[in-house]
Amino acid sequence: MDKISEGLKRLQEPGLPNREDLIALLSLEDEKELEPLFLAADALRKESVGNVVHLRGIVEFSNYCERNCLYCGLRQANRQLTRYRMTDREIVDAALAVKAANVATLVLQSGEDSFYDTEKLCRLIEKIKAETGLITTLSIGERPREDYQSFRDAGADRYLLKHETAVPSLYRRFHPDSRRENRLQCLKWLKELNYETGTGCMVGLPGQDNAALAEDILLIKSLDSDMAGIGPFLPHPQTPLAACPSGEVLPVLKMLALVRLACPTINMPATTALTVLHPEGRRKALAAGANVVMPDFTPPVYRRLYDLYPGRTADIEEPSAILKKLEEELNDCGRTLWK
C-alpha cells in the first residue's frame, strides 16, 4: 500500500487522527494524487450521513459588533459600515419565511451585540418557537454560561461558535479582544447544556500553514463537534488584513474531506464564502464531504449590510430562487434536499 492509502486508512480508525498523516495529506497539491482523498470522503459521507443535503435558513439580525476580529468587516472599528438591528417582528417574519420555504432549521446570527440582552433574546426565541416550531440555532458569539442556559431553557436547540483557528499564537494575533481559552470554554459549556454544537475554522489566514490546519482538524475531532463550518478567509478592504491574499479553493476542499474522514457523522456546510471564491464552490464542497447548505433569509435591505467579506452580497437572490437552483444542482449529482 502506498503512503497516501496508508494515511487514509489510519485516518478512518477510531481515536484522534495522527498529526503527521494529516500534514502529509494536507501537503498534497496534485489533483491526481488527491483523487483517493476526495473519493474516500465522498464514499464515507454517503455511508454515514446519506445522500440527503440538509438546509439551514440563516437570518442575520444585527450587524453591530463590539469586537475587533482582524479579518471581519463587522468589526467595531469599521466606521464605514452602516449598522442595523432588525426588529423582533422583522426577525419573526424572516423565521416565518424560512418555515414557508419548508426549511426545518433556522440559524439566528449576529455580531456580538449586547443590545440583545438575555431577556430580549429569550423572549425572541420563545416567540419564534411558538410561531414557527423551527429547530433554532444561535450564532451570536461568546456569552456567560448562564446566558447559554437561559437560551436553552427558552427553546434554542443548537449553537454555532467557530473556533476560527486552533493555534494559540494565530488566535491571539487575529483576536485582540477575545481569548482562545474562553472560546473553548464556551464550546464546552454548550456541549454540557446539550446543545447540538458547531465549531469550525477559516482556511488561508495569513501565517496558517498545514501544521496549523492539522490542529484545526484535531480540535474539531476532540471537541466531538456535531457541526463544522469550514470556509476560506476572504480579505475585507476595511480591515487590517485588507492586503492579505484570499484563501484558496483546494485547501478548503482538503479540509472538508479530512474532517469528514475523521468525523464521519458530522454536519458540514458548503459555505457561502467558498461560493464567493468559486462559482462551482458549492458543488465542489458537496463532492468533498459537505452535506449542508445555508440559504440566506435575511431581508435584502439588511443582507447587503452584513458585510463580513467582499462578494457575499453581490448577487442577492431570493431564497426561493436559490432553492430551485439548488434542487436542480443536486438532482444532477444524485443528492436530494432535506428541508
Ligand code: SAM
Ligand atoms: N459574531 C459571531 C462570532 O464571531 O462567532 C457570529 C457571526 S461571525 C460574522 C460568523 C463567522 O464569519 C465567523 O465565525 C468567521 O469565521 C466568519 N468570517 C468573518 N470574517 C470573515 C472573512 N473575512 N472571511 C471569511 N469568513 C469570515
Ligand code: SF4
Ligand atoms: Fe464580531 Fe463575529 Fe465579526 Fe468577530 S467575527 S468581529 S465577533 S461579527
